[in-house]
Amino acid sequence: MAEVRLSGITKRFGEITAVDAMDLTVADGEFVVLLGPTGAGKTTTLRLVAGLEKADAGSVHIAGQDVTAASPTVRDVSFVFQQYSLYPHLTVYDNLAFPLRSPVRRTPEPEIRQRVTAIAEMLRIPHKLENKATQLSGGEMQRVAIGRALVRAPQIYLMDEPLSSLDAKLRAEMRIELKRIQKELGATLLYVTHDQIEAMTMANRIGVIDQGRLIQVGAPREIYEDPGNVYVATRLGQPAINLIPRDLIPAGSLPAGTETIGARTEHIRIQKVSAERAQGTVQWIEHLGDQNHLHVTVGERKITTLVEPDTELAVHDQVSLELIDPLCFDGAGERVRASG
Amino acid sequence: MSASTANSVVEPKPWARRLAGAAVVLYALITIVPLIWIFLTGFKTPPDSISYPPKVIFEPSLEGYVNLFTTRTRQTAEYMASLPPPENWVERLVRDRNMVIAGPSKFGERFLNSIIIGFGSTFLSVFLGTLAAYAFSRFKVPLKDDLMFFILSTRMMPPIAVAIPIFLMYRTLGLSDTHLGMILLYTAVNISLAVWLLKGFIDEIPKEYEEAALIDGYTRLQAFVKVVLPQAATGIAATAIFCLIFAWNEYAFALLLTSGTAQTAPPFIPTIIGEGGLDWPAVAAGATLFLIPIVVFTILLRKHLLRGITFGAVRK
Numbered sequence: 126m127a128e129v130r131l132s133g134i135t136k137r138f139g140e141i142t143a144v145d146a147m148d149l150t151v152a153d154g155e156f157v158v159l160l161g162p163t164g165a166g167k168t169t170t171l172r173l174v175a176g177l178e179k180a181d182a183g184s185v186h187i188a189g190q191d192v193t194a195a196s197p198t199v200r201d202v203s204f205v206f207q208q209y210s211l212y213p214h215l216t217v218y219d220n221l222a223f224p225l226r227s228p229v230r231r232t233p234e235p236e237i238r239q240r241v242t243a244i245a246e247m248l249r250i251p252h253k254l255e256n257k258a259t260q261l262s263g264g265e266m267q268r269v270a271i272g273r274a275l276v277r278a279p280q281i282y283l284m285d286e287p288l289s290s291l292d293a294k295l296r297a298e299m300r301i302e303l304k305r306i307q308k309e310l311g312a313t314l315l316y317v318t319h320d321q322i323e324a325m326t327m328a329n330r331i332g333v334i335d336q337g338r339l340i341q342v343g344a345p346r347e348i349y350e351d352p353g354n355v356y357v358a359t360r361l362g363q364p365a366i367n368l369i370p371r372d373l374i375p376a377g378s379l380p381a382g383t384e385t386i387g388a389r390t391e392h393i394r395i396q397k398v399s400a401e402r403a404q405g406t407v408q409w410i411e412h413l414g415d416q417n418h419l420h421v422t423v424g425e426r427k428i429t430t431l432v433e434p435d436t437e438l439a440v441h442d443q444v445s446l447e448l449i450d451p452l453c454f455d456g457a458g459e460r461v462r463a464s465g
Numbered sequence: 466m467s468a469s470t471a472n473s474v475v476e477p478k479p480w481a482r483r484l485a486g487a488a489v490v491l492y493a494l495i496t497i498v499p500l501i502w503i504f505l506t507g508f509k510t511p512p513d514s515i516s517y518p519p520k521v522i523f524e525p526s527l528e529g530y531v532n533l534f535t536t537r538t539r540q541t542a543e544y545m546a547s548l549p550p551p552e553n554w555v556e557r558l559v560r561d562r563n564m565v566i567a568g569p570s571k572f573g574e575r576f577l578n579s580i581i582i583g584f585g586s587t588f589l590s591v592f593l594g595t596l597a598a599y600a601f602s603r604f605k606v607p608l609k610d611d612l613m614f615f616i617l618s619t620r621m622m623p624p625i626a627v628a629i630p631i632f633l634m635y636r637t638l639g640l641s642d643t644h645l646g647m648i649l650l651y652t653a654v655n656i657s658l659a660v661w662l663l664k665g666f667i668d669e670i671p672k673e674y675e676e677a678a679l680i681d682g683y684t685r686l687q688a689f690v691k692v693v694l695p696q697a698a699t700g701i702a703a704t705a706i707f708c709l710i711f712a713w714n715e716y717a718f719a720l721l722l723t724s725g726t727a728q729t730a731p732p733f734i735p736t737i738i739g740e741g742g743l744d745w746p747a748v749a750a751g752a753t754l755f756l757i758p759i760v761v762f763t764i765l766l767r768k769h770l771l772r773g774i775t776f777g778a779v780r781k
Contacts, residue, residue, distance in 0.1 A: 203680060
């Protein structure tokens, strides 16, 4: 395992700049998650680290060595592709053994057998080892793809939305499992997702990415509690942060320059009140099972927040709202903080 | 709506099915009758083979096959009488016509030439075609489209149109009547087909597989061998059949450019002359034997062939 450092790395595809002068260091043994929407440049960043794309500018260092011009074969990284890319003509066993049989790291067959079996156990696919890779369900394919990466110990694991086609239960298990494996191996891992829960639960640090730029990097709680701008604030939190103009809801004293207020559940106090003191009306309560979303209209605006399942609020109730230490943003969407 | 109806076409009416079935049977009969006739003629005696009206029921004889593999000389009755009794059925058959075996014919050699040249040029076409198709499919080749068009354009006129320049060129280069010359010629004709067909197949193989192999520690060439080739096997097999059929059946160039050492079977078979004209049973026997390798090759690869022909029409 090793440190991976990207300096000013840039990749253009014709007119489009997919990755724009990105600086990012993944420390040895660190789990870094790149979080961003589709087309933000997450996958391209991974491919640049792997050497599947040639950088137009900047450099990639793995374990202190400049590998910017090196071929993927010699970079010693492993990659979980979003589309699995299992070799369709091989069995699951041979797929998992494939990296170990490569000419650059010939492994004796007994050791291959042992490692492949262990990985298959861990991913709960030992009964599928003799299947052709094409005779698997989407979830099984994805587990084999993850297994093919984990079967060896490269400098860094690169994973491109590896859990995207698993069902919710398996995804939750795999999150914990991946995190456990990563800790156990002390693995360096660069992970790409648009799923904020994966980012929050697994990352040592999250890098929020948009249009090829790294907007903010930090520990999950830091990114969640202290976002640098509106964009980062909207990436995290379920339900999504409420962006409301100042003065819509009483919020105490706000820093100068505040134009927009970002309010999550923890910033909002809601009370059932009589009609004359009310600012809003309960429109709908959504019971999602694990969460209960309360939709309140304040004038023209809609605000969504979490409530307890046994809330006394009901549809059409008149409520008052108050904001406690919300996040404040200026007209350009940048964060403004209370001075002092 | 059930899943199976989602992508199925409307079932044809029973009478339409029957009509289509009849058409297929009729077409099969029309194509197979000459083959059956050749096969039967191979087992006729020369008089039976040219009798009129043609004989459908006849006493089978191996005379055609014996004549195909031997050369014979006619002898006087006295000489025939002085010979010891025939040692085997072949001699007996020949002596019944007042002839003795003078030696083996050239059919065996010509047949071997066909195999060397046919399979040699098929191998070379497919080998070069696969590499070229892979390069065109995966790499940024300057003037790619123009080069592909240029390759295609070599098939835009019948190859025989350039027979005279090739004849002169081969004479100068000393390639006339050599195995190498014929292999190169058939490869040159087949390579455009091979490149175009194979490029289609390789385009269909997602490049992610090679990327995965690169990351797994294989070089580009190793990834090509380990990952691309197995998946292109169907396309390679189909292409090989098409190339072999062309090289195997080619007549005009073989007639023009070969006469001895490298002569293939097609120009040789019709020259099997018996007494008083063509020895039809021997010609038919030669044609029958000549069909066997290509039939075997096609049967071996037939499951690839069907997919190869319909490739691109059906998305998985």
